[in-house]
Amino acid sequence: MENEVNDIVLFFGRFHPIIVHLPIGFLLLGIILHFISKCESFKKYAPVVDFTLFLGGISGVIACILGYMLSLEGGYNEDAVMLHQWFGIGLTVLSFIMLGWRRAETKNSSMVSGGFASLLILLTFTGHLGGNLTHGSNYLFQYAPNPVRTIAGLPPKINKTYKKITNIDSALVFEDIIQPILDARCVSCHNEDKLKGELLMTTFDHLMKGGESGAVIVAGNSISSDLIHRVTLAPDDEDFMPPEGKTPLSKEQIKLLEWWIDEGAKPNASLQALNAGPEIRDQLEKYLSIGKYMTILNTPIDPVKASIIEDLESSGFMVSVLAEKVNYLDVSVKPGIQLTKKELETLKKAKDNIVWLDLKNSGIKDDNLSILSDLPNLLKLRLDHNDITDKGAAHLTKLTRLEYINLSFTKISDQAISDLHKIKSLKKVYYYNTAVKEAGV
Ligand code: HEC
Structure with missing residues (x-):
């Protein structure tokens, strides 16, 4: 001891x-x-x-x-x-x-x-x-x-793979949600080789069996469960889990654990069987980036080569990554630049990575808008202050992920609005100072 x-x-x-x-x-x-x-x-x-x-x-x-x-x-x-x-x-x-x-x-x-x-x-x-x-x-x-x-006498599986959950109702709460949390944050110390606290967390049965001081989960009562007690202590408490400065559980992860325990800590129940309320559902969808939280940004992508960024910059664009460790790009035209077809074509070199594109006042014409339909992951597009008509806007309907578009100060009319209706993902359309009539909207 x-x-x-x-x-x-x-x-x-x-x-x-x-x-x-x-x-x-x-x-x-x-x-x-x-x-x-x-x-x-x-x-x-x-x-x-x-x-x-x-x-x-x-x-x-x-x-x-x-x-x-x-x-x-x-x-x-x-x-x-x-x-x-x-x-x-x-x-x-x-x-x-x-x-x-x-x-x-x-x-x-x-x-x-x-x-x-x-x-x-x-x-x-x-x-x-x-x-x-x-x-x-x-x-x-x-x-x-x-x-x-x-x-070496090991089973062929290389990594534990989890079922990708796309529909929340069919998810098995322990297997698909709880165990992956424990695997990611706790199992490195609580496994067959390193039985810290004599607690094994690799399967449901072992978890429920508990550790050297007995059960760590009291089904139906998260407050009395030692496991929850340990993860909700102050991080500098010597009983805090995970110890030694390892990444702690997030608030969402703790909430999900508490909820699962309070609902009886069942091994095989689905979300539907546990009567998850709207709040838990929302939390889960957010945590798993599914349902209304699913966006292209949750899908990992390789960074574009530095040489492509240079090409884009010498073609009149400013390029930045959307966020640290996210390889999606925010591209905008440098002020005062009038883009021609040749320069717009360079966008295709980073076509999967570009999610935000700002071509405000860039001199872009109807014919060249077809180039943009080759950027499948565009979420946000600014085309305001350009001589664009309905004919050009019709090319944009191929952008199936587009959520935001700004067409203010262009020459579009009601026809463009009815074309844009075909983009199901679209949430916001700006058309200030165009020929669009209220009736068309
Ligand atoms: C860096 C290694 C490490 C990680 C990671 C870790 N633990 Fe521990 N755990 C220990 C050690 C060492 C003990 C025994 C000492 C103690 O009881 O504090 C322990 C004991 C426990 C106990 C008490 C067992 C008993 O019966 O006394 C619980 C509950 C526990 N851990 C839960 C967790 C949870 C939940 C996680 C993941 C969020 C986790 N641990 C991650 C090292 C770790």
């Missing part, structure tokens, strides 16, 4: 993952030097092998002691710790044996080499077991191609 161990011991224990690199480095160097010193031209390194083995052994002893101290902290899978511990001790002992053997008079060189090969295997395996303890046993092969994963 954590509290029974002296803090100083735990303090030193945390140095194990750093110090452990010393024996790894020394022993690896010793192994390399041993084998290359068999070549005539590297023979001079042979005497150094003993010294590196000695350093490897000594630092190995220190790493073993620190490792033992770290294990007292608890929170790791005990079997995995034991295995790693005995391999580590074995490795350290073997490095001293090799040292003695090399120095002994009666050495058989091929057996010594066999010993070094064993040392290498033991070193690799011990390191791997240790890595599993810190990163989880799936870490190394998480992104490996499936055949490699099969050899």
